Amino acid sequence: MLYTFWEDFFYYIEHEGFIRIINLFWYYFYIEAPRFLVFDLIILGVVLFTSRRKQKVYERARYELLAENPLVSVIVPGKNEGKHIYKLVKGLREQTYTNLEFIIVDDGSDDDTYIICRNLIENGMIDMYLRNEERGGKASAANLALRYARGKFVVHVDADTSFDRDAIERLLIPFYVEDNVGGVGGNVKVRNYNDSILTSLQAIEYLQTISVGRMVTSYLGIYKIISGAFGAFRKDVLDRLGGWDIGPGLDGDITMKMRKLGYKIRFEPKAVSLTNVPTNLKALSNQRLRWSKSLVRFRMRKHSDVFVPQANFNFSNFFAIFDNIFYNFILDMTWWFYLINLIINNIDFLMFIIPLKFLIYTTAGYIQFFVSMALSERRSQEWKLFIFVPLMTLYTGYYMRVIRTMAYFKEIFWRSSYYDAWNPEKTSRKAMEIGI
Amino acid sequence: MAGAIITKLPNNYNREVGYISHYHELDIRQLALYDGLILDYTDQQGCVNLLRQCRSSFIGTLYLLPIFIYSIDKNIDPIAESLSDGVVSSLQVEGVIGKIDKIRNKQVNLAAIDSVSPDIRIMTKVLRFLYTRETRLTPVVNPNSNIGYFYPILSEHYKNGDLSELFKILDDGIQKEYLRPRFVDRLHLCSNCYSGFINFRETCPKCNSADLVTENLIHHFVCAYVGPEHDFHSGDYLVCPKCNRMLRHIGVDYDKPSIIYNCRNCSHIFQEPVMEAFCFNCQKKNPVEALIDKQIYSYELTPIGEETAINGFGREIREEFELPGFITFTTFNIFLKYEVERAKNSGRISSAGSLILSMSDEDRNRMGPGYRKLAGEIADFIKNATFSTDILSFVNNNTYLIISPDSEPTRLQNLLENIRQSVHKLLLSNLVGYSFNLVPKVVTISSDKNHSDLINQLITP
Numbered sequence A: 001m002l003y004t005f006w007e008d009f010f011y012y013i014e015h016e017g018f019i020r021i022i023n024l025f026w027y028y029f030y031i032e033a034p035r036f037l038v039f040d041l042i043i044l045g046v047v048l049f050t051s052r053r054k055q056k057v058y059e060r061a062r063y064e065l066l067a068e069n070p071l072v073s074v075i076v077p078g079k080n081e082g083k084h085i086y087k088l089v090k091g092l093r094e095q096t097y098t099n100l101e102f103i104i105v106d107d108g109s110d111d112d113t114y115i116i117c118r119n120l121i122e123n124g125m126i127d128m129y130l131r132n133e134e135r136g137g138k139a140s141a142a143n144l145a146l147r148y149a150r151g152k153f154v155v156h157v158d159a160d161t162s163f164d165r166d167a168i169e170r171l172l173i174p175f176y177v178e179d180n181v182g183g184v185g186g187n188v189k190v191r192n193y194n195d196s197i198l199t200s201l202q203a204i205e206y207l208q209t210i211s212v213g214r215m216v217t218s219y220l221g222i223y224k225i226i227s228g229a230f231g232a233f234r235k236d237v238l239d240r241l242g243g244w245d246i247g248p249g250l251d252g253d254i255t256m257k258m259r260k261l262g263y264k265i266r267f268e269p270k271a272v273s274l275t276n277v278p279t280n281l282k283a284l285s286n287q288r289l290r291w292s293k294s295l296v297r298f299r300m301r302k303h304s305d306v307f308v309p310q311a312n313f314n315f316s317n318f319f320a321i322f323d324n325i326f327y328n329f330i331l332d333m334t335w336w337f338y339l340i341n342l343i344i345n346n347i348d349f350l351m352f353i354i355p356l357k358f359l360i361y362t363t364a365g366y367i368q369f370f371v372s373m374a375l376s377e378r379r380s381q382e383w384k385l386f387i388f389v390p391l392m393t394l395y396t397g398y399y400m401r402v403i404r405t406m407a408y409f410k411e412i413f414w415r416s417s418y419y420d421a422w423n424p425e426k427t428s429r430k431a432m433e434i435g436i
Numbered sequence B: 001m002a003g004a005i006i007t008k009l010p011n012n013y014n015r016e017v018g019y020i021s022h023y024h025e026l027d028i029r030q031l032a033l034y035d036g037l038i039l040d041y042t043d044q045q046g047c048v049n050l051l052r053q054c055r056s057s058f059i060g061t062l063y064l065l066p067i068f069i070y071s072i073d074k075n076i077d078p079i080a081e082s083l084s085d086g087v088v089s090s091l092q093v094e095g096v097i098g099k100i101d102k103i104r105n106k107q108v109n110l111a112a113i114d115s116v117s118p119d120i121r122i123m124t125k126v127l128r129f130l131y132t133r134e135t136r137l138t139p140v141v142n143p144n145s146n147i148g149y150f151y152p153i154l155s156e157h158y159k160n161g162d163l164s165e166l167f168k169i170l171d172d173g174i175q176k177e178y179l180r181p182r183f184v185d186r187l188h189l190c191s192n193c194y195s196g197f198i199n200f201r202e203t204c205p206k207c208n209s210a211d212l213v214t215e216n217l218i219h220h221f222v223c224a225y226v227g228p229e230h231d232f233h234s235g236d237y238l239v240c241p242k243c244n245r246m247l248r249h250i251g252v253d254y255d256k257p258s259i260i261y262n263c264r265n266c267s268h269i270f271q272e273p274v275m276e277a278f279c280f281n282c283q284k285k286n287p288v289e290a291l292i293d294k295q296i297y298s299y300e301l302t303p304i305g306e307e308t309a310i311n312g313f314g315r316e317i318r319e320e321f322e323l324p325g326f327i328t329f330t331t332f333n334i335f336l337k338y339e340v341e342r343a344k345n346s347g348r349i350s351s352a353g354s355l356i357l358s359m360s361d362e363d364r365n366r367m368g369p370g371y372r373k374l375a376g377e378i379a380d381f382i383k384n385a386t387f388s389t390d391i392l393s394f395v396n397n398n399t400y401l402i403i404s405p406d407s408e409p410t411r412l413q414n415l416l417e418n419i420r421q422s423v424h425k426l427l428l429s430n431l432v433g434y435s436f437n438l439v440p441k442v443v444t445i446s447s448d449k450n451h452s453d454l455i456n457q458l459i460t461p
């Protein structure tokens, strides 16, 4: 029985021929592979060949940074993060870069944040603790910190994030490598990758989309999202922008606003932070629904002007958003047609097509995984994730697509992000009123 | 200036009532000869000084002396008024004689007290003042006192420096149930000097400076900008510095989520200033939570307090122990009073008696806890030998008291003698090396007797 299956399987492939197979899976070979697989390989090549020259520039920039030793404001806006704050502050005080001021903004917490922060202030472990009795939303909390920050640079961190000892130092170096850098995104990896299969899958996803994916977009000049978990900004540029706007998706929004002003945005893979990801499907789905809604709300609505040829039209901004919208939104919609089409036209051969598809994606997944390992600074721990790579087909190929599609429909037709409890009602109402 | 003259005010009440208008070189000892005084308020200072001198004396005839203030139009200093027995607007003795009589009649009941402890002497003064006046001890607002209040009689004995002692004696009065408190005010006092003259101020948690400026924070909902109010000032309007929109309606397009403090000394930014309580009196900087929280009460004399006012604390300062079947001394007093009243109304005769267990202090100390056992055994004897209608009490750890209603003194005399002999026979053999005596006393309760005289006879060895 099994023997006959494989016999038939290879017969099917032989019979169809290489070109027909590629055409059958056109979606992957013409659209996905060039964007993800090919660029991953290119970036690996670039990194390997230019590493020595880059190293010199990098060392000089580091020297400049340490010679100037500017004050850096680390801001932590958040609600009910009491359980993370002590560990966060303790960790941040271990940084190799030491000219830091710590500002915690408590956005209407009802846990023990207040007691913990009072204690930290009394012991001189943080410099400022600001509190809104009533929640104003994450953007307003970050803006409050920004208003009173004194540093030349502002490092935005999430309370549940932890950092390599040299993370902040490395995050600041790109400002000294090139002129006109407005913001630098740090690398975000998964701390709890061992918790469940779901967290392991997210760890692989983060490696591919953040660690490697952002090296690619940064290299192409279309890097567009400095993660709120760990990113650095020039304080004067943030002031010019008036800080953050109402979220969700405020990380991507502020980055886009900087790009529009003509500032470069860079990704620094060696500035590593670790974060805990959702451990169950429900929490993960909620998180991703929120992220995907922000694509519609911010890229397609608020920043739709990048598509309009006008005075400050800029190709890299155009591509940054186009890439984002095309590969997430448009292809997501067309994928369903592709899938239905594939099934209907090859209904008799599904028994062959399904394993074949799986095989192709898994092979590609392994190639991407090995690229990310080659580029990773902690591959000795991460390589063990390779056993989960085959499951990634299900995770990114199906689960994530379903979630994204749901989010897009909800946001396009019902503007559901405005009703998300993530923002306080008073601000969402206003944002909706004026359409941002 | 003319020397002091005390004018005797003529009256038909057989009372010596003096009037004083010139206070210069007045010797207060001669005042003890009067039944009451009226002080002219024209020389306010002299009048107040004399009042204070009298009330701060430890001589009963002076501090309990009925004193009135004579003034026609002037407002009387509330402290002076609280020390006096009232303000009169005529020099007619008729106006004051009622009060003088009342005080004098009560004063007659007071037993002599010979304590040397200042606390006891002061407490006695307070209790007796309240008892003779049938009044409450009511604090009067006094800006010159560190605690802001003046207690008539009592406050005269405590300078601003030892106000903690004043509270101690009042608390002691509550605890011993002489006084019953009623809430008047709540004070926050310096932990160092008990002063209430305190400046509460907000200080910088970093450098302790009080040089702070505060401002409201404004949150503009639409653009998420948050900053201090001055960021938004634009002429008479509030305009958002980020998005240039005008702020129109609090709660709708913006709100003020909190207040921000800016330290002008070290430029620290914060929202939680440290509250500090600076004492003007001793200049100590107190943390607010270290301040002493004190209640100010007015005080009413309890029946125990009244009893103590009359009889003093005597020897009962020593630890008192109770015996089953024996009522407290206070209750005994009430029964005795009741018996005297009954005798007055019915004309019947009852008798009361005591057995005083006398033993040298040396023997008693040597005996230790055995003394208490001995007292208990004697009590059992007494209980078995008396009628159930007899009222028994035990006081001063050595005196057994008994009221025998409707019985002749001779019968009680015989009874007590019998008890004395039995106790000697039965107990002395067990107490080799110790010597003790049981002394019986009997008094007749009749209509012409005063109950406190009776008590004094019974408990004096």
Ligand SMILES: [Zn+2]
Pocket (backbone or CB within 6 Å): B220, B222, B223, B224, B225, B240, B241, B242, B243, B244, B245
């Ligand atoms: Zn605004």
Ligand SMILES: [Zn+2]
Pocket (backbone or CB within 6 Å): B204, B205, B206, B207, B208, B209, B263, B264, B265, B266, B267, B268
């Ligand atoms: Zn200060």
Ligand SMILES: [Zn+2]
Pocket (backbone or CB within 6 Å): B190, B191, B192, B193, B194, B195, B279, B280, B281, B282, B283, B284
């Ligand atoms: Zn003081």
